[in-house]
Amino acid sequence: MSTQEDETWDDDENTIKFLVASDVHLGYAEKDAKRGHDSLVAFEEVLQIAKKEQVDFLLLGGDLFHENKPSRKVLHGCMCLLRQYCMGDRPCQLEFLSDQSVNFGHSRFPFVNYEDPNLNVSLPVFSIHGNHDDPAGSGNLCALDILSAAGLVNHFGQHPSLDHVEMTPMLLQKGRTKLALYGLGSIRDERLHRMFVRKSVTMLRPRENQDEWVNILTFHQNRVKHGEKNYIPEQFLDSFLDLVVWGHEHDARGLERNDVQDFIVLQPGSTVATSLAEGETLPKKAFLVRVKPSRKMKFEAIPLQTVRQFYLKDIVLADTTLDPNDPEAAEKIAAFCQEKVEELLCRAEEEHTGNKRQPKEPLIRLKIEYSGGFPMFNTNRFGQMFTDRVANAREIIHFYRKKVYEKKGGGGGKEEKWEDEDLTTMIPREALDMARVEDLVKRFFAEAEQNGRMSLLTEKGMGEAVKEFVDKEEKDSIQELVKWQVEKMQKHLRDRKAGEEKIEEEIHQFRQAYQQHAEEEDEDIQLAFERSRSKRPADDDRSDIMDDDDDDLSDEDHPAPTRGRGRGRGRGRGRGATTTSRGRGATTTSRGRGSRGGRGGRGKKSVVTGGSIVDALQNSSSSRSSQRSAAKPSYMEMSDSEEEDSDRGFSMSSKSKGNSKPRGGASQRKGRGIAYDSEDSEDDPFTMPSAKKSRR
Template sequence: MKAAGEAGGSSTLRILVATDCHLGYLEKDELRRSDSFDTFEEIFSLAEKHNVDFLLLGGNLFHENKPSRSTLVKTIEILRRRCLHDRPVQFQVVSDHAASLQNLFGRPNFEDQNINVGLPVFTIHGDHDDPTGVDNMSAIDVLAATGLVNYFGKMDLGGSGVGHMSIHPILIKKGATSVALYGLGNVRDARLSRMFQTPGAIGWMKHESTEDISLSDWFNILVLHQNRINGSPDNGINERLLPNFLDLVIWGHEHECLVDPKEVPGMGFHITQPGSSIATSMTSAEAKQKHVLLLEINGMKYRPTNIPLKTVRPFEYAEVVLEDQADIDANDEASVDAHLDKVVANLIEKNDTTAGSGSEPKLPLVRIKVDYTGFLTIHPQRFGQKYVGKVANPQDIIVFSRSAKRRQNTQDTAGGSRELYPNELNQHTVEALVAEINLNMQVLRLDDLDTALHVFVNKDDNMAFHSCLQKNTEEAINMLTASKVDTDIEDGDAMVVHDLDQFMQAREKGRTQTATGAQSLPTSTALSAFEELKCSPDPDQDIRDDSDELIETSDGECHHEKMARPGKRPAPFPATAGGSASSPSSSARGRKTDLASFRAPAVKEELDDRGTKKGRPSPHVAGRYGAVRRNR
């Protein structure tokens, strides 16, 4: 892409780009707890220094899916101090706000008359702070509700098979410069890869040509947060799956700093990967200098400027293969310890010579990856105790590994019995487990169940399975309600099972048909947005009950009609051909259409030896914490 010329400032849009801030990382570490916030403050200082129009964040603003109150308060304090002031905003958003921005106010925060925003912040979510739960909310939604950030790129995946989504751009104009900003928050790589390869699964909403500006005059930017493919398609997204009408792609999630835009051959767009602003994985890729990107756009030209971050804690990395070192005895732990001491000392000395003249120098992070194949190991924590006060991570300076060749030999000689390594632990997907036991589920979708498991384990969301069950149950209930088939009540259960089977087969058929199609990315038109079923109880429903009967309810039930309590009226009946509901007298016929209306069959009364009725066992039994209801 051609660099932007020295055009007048009235039409040059200046954007500061940063990704993966991971606010709250190691907040319980007394030494490193403030690292992420120090760099976040520096990013805002650079934004003010370079007089940018807005700050663009590429996901993972927070390190935890549910950040602590301390982290949330510190973030809000920084945003209020840096974003709320009297500086005028020099650009305008001309797109449909409701389609592109995820907030209830229907406009960007700087257009709200109740708050004075001088530095707008636009952000998508990442894989750490993605929305979860019944209401599909994230910590970013909290910031958006306060009016401190503009949240975009949040998708509702719906439909059969892999699902559907429509990506609406934020249309930004400043003088003669027009920018279409597309956002795509993190979606699980395997599913998103299938969606990219499924015709019609992703709709890219394109701006319309007007008298003032044609379609080709828009500068198209995509911000996404995914793994970049380096092997199996399930482990990342291939950059060639992206549509070729884009001009620039800002890639979040990858922590390695590859900030210089690189052209993708044959695709017509460039990719920039700013990398994280804090080292969290401590790999060789994170040992590079951290940067943010200043993007200046004028018309269809742009100029990138790399700005180094100075508050990032220094990080030194080295790899050691013990087999290649002449001064080490394979059976002597002391010689291994002495050699690694030399390596750590050299890294600390290297950091001291390259460190800047900052007023508060930080202790460095040091990581040594040691290939110990054929050698004895030492205790990493005991080794690190010598460097307390000299490095920031004395507890994990050393990470031991074994070469792939050595591991293969060990497997062969052990006859299948071998040591387990962290990256080789037994892991299964829900799809594999269901296929292994040949389970034919009638209500739950495998994709939804797999996602719920991922969210439950990795996001610590205790409501993940409840949300999955509620969504799939509502779909099944609505399907059964819509199929108004008149049948004998004795055959009601069989008909329910039959209809559920038909429902699942139709859903799987749609998934199979979409999965076998060739890759196609529509750009001129978009699919109609899919609106997920929500459970919204009737506000007019009377929930009072004057009886003493315990009423069992299910959170997964969604009542769209006014319903009384159990025992107050008979179960609903389907409408007759004339349009009116069946009367209770016709209860011998008519199929139930609401799962909530099914009741337990009547219990046959029995007589004791004296000819009197046996009493039914009470549904309330004594428990540890008082009387509890026995569910039958």
């Protein structure tokens, strides 16, 4: 290749350009009069950026929807936006080289949407599911499957197996640039953590010319450590990866290099604030990524201009001049807080982007530590002063008190005690901002006095039951979990023929042994939930296979049950017939729109060999290190522009280059196959445009 091609980033023939966004959370606070449209407005801006930049595809890192079963209003608004910005006559230049019946095997239409002759797709959207919009119900479907069936989104990365995950990449090529895109939809962190430790996660690679492929993984798991197994360490991921797009975490940390595994982690963050936590105050962004034939990548952070502003301020009353013993202390504290809110409102006005679609009313949060005898004031009355100026007027003020320590009697040690008795003050505020309901339950019982702890039920089981009740509205989950564990204990006591005097001892011993067998407890929890789900109405399918963490209550419209329609329209697999009818027999090229008659690699049988992922807890062997040194690109430079939010470029040059000749048409590809190796406007966005606007 020529030097000019290496230096020109806007080379349309050989440069793959895609936009990355994550955690869109469509439908968040949809019933809020002020914030109800925020998520759709931000998503529309992402689509507008993608269209303006003329990217080859849009990559979403999960949680496109905020709820497992979004309302019709939200689903309709999403589909309208996708149809408006993703359909058109602009040809798609990406060749799809891998077996699409494998990449989209869970779909009734197992092929990429831009090669469907019945559709006119100008902007392909690839998305994995997150923990909010994960597959559920007897058909194991999610909202993304509806968009996929409509031809609007390519849903990939679904792995329903509970004990093994095998990731087969989507192999994309444009000119001489080759991209291997892996995807893993959200799986419960503890379960996935156990899979990695057992080497039950397999990532397949093209066997030929491995050093020519840029390997990208789209991931949606906990990156921040919430417990020993409630997150996925970066060291678990294989070192042949070049880029990991990490969804689920809402703070936009941008690009970070992992020197141990030698890959880059891109954490785009969310496009809308779904909590009043400190991480949500960071500017919301989308990231433009360019990939060149020489395996160089360039990243550009694009701040979103329509996102509602959010400001958070910590106040410690003990550090102020206010006197807790003043008879008018509450009024003076309220006046002090009012002054701080006014300052933040002035700041919001100064930092407003000027975009007419960016809301004028910001989100504001004051976290006030009132330890030391300071009184509280009426927060509702305080919020009424800012009803027309702040979006979250009722939630501006958050009072909390810190913990104090007292000496144990005679022991000389320290014992934690809390000034407040409720759960919100027993948990540190930093942890509470990012907490999950099951973690709160576990922490609550861990911090409780001895006589306040459970002796029969397990904290993990109760946490999962509460989470199922909150996230999936399974009203019988707690009852069935309690019933299941009580029955199990009763059976144990009967089998042991324990006398009355030994019952407490047997219960204690059984509970300890039970908690040490995590797999058995997980299985029992799932069986209890299945029993709970079997009790709900037939057309209320919301069971969960890949449940994960978050604590947002579902708020959807339920259809009237009078129509008597079952789930008979569920997606049938029918994979053999579909694959056969869309085989690779056509001789036309699969590049661009004119090639839709030939499906590229969809009908060709690929030779695949399986194996375990490299031991994530140990360093690579010397043989693997030497092999990787020849094929793995080295990151030569990391350039920052003047502003912190500006572009970042990573230049990757491979020491040994494989065959870089441009691929020919289908006549050259015919019969080759791919073999793999296993590596250890201010209008309401929910409404339809008027007839006058649509007739142009």
